[in-house]
Amino acid sequence: MVLLSGELPEVLTEDSVAELLDLAAAILDADELELFHDCLNTLSTYGMRAGRRVEVEGAVLTVYEG
Numbered sequence: 001m002v003l004l005s006g007e008l009p010e011v012l013t014e015d016s017v018a019e020l021l022d023l024a025a026a027i028l029d030a031d032e033l034e035l036f037h038d039c040l041n042t043l044s045t046y047g048m049r050a051g052r053r054v055e056v057e058g059a060v061l062t063v064y065e066g
Contacts, residue, residue, distance in 0.1 A: 012044035035059050 012020075017040050024036050039061035042054045053062045 011047070012040060017041075017044070036061070 017037070020040060021033065021037060025033055028036060035057060036059075038056045039054055039059055042056050043052060043061060043063070046052060046054070049063065051063065053060060055061075
């Protein structure tokens, strides 16, 4: 499980995705980072509301508020 803290963007723009990827790059290897990027792309289709959950290739990305 990976937790990233910070402000929750309402919409995932190219800039906000790049910022999240920069944060994740500090703790994920190249394959994990690519999968995380795929999850973010899927998540951006549905929005970044708290409680939103997506699964891509067995990896689950859940957005928490708090």
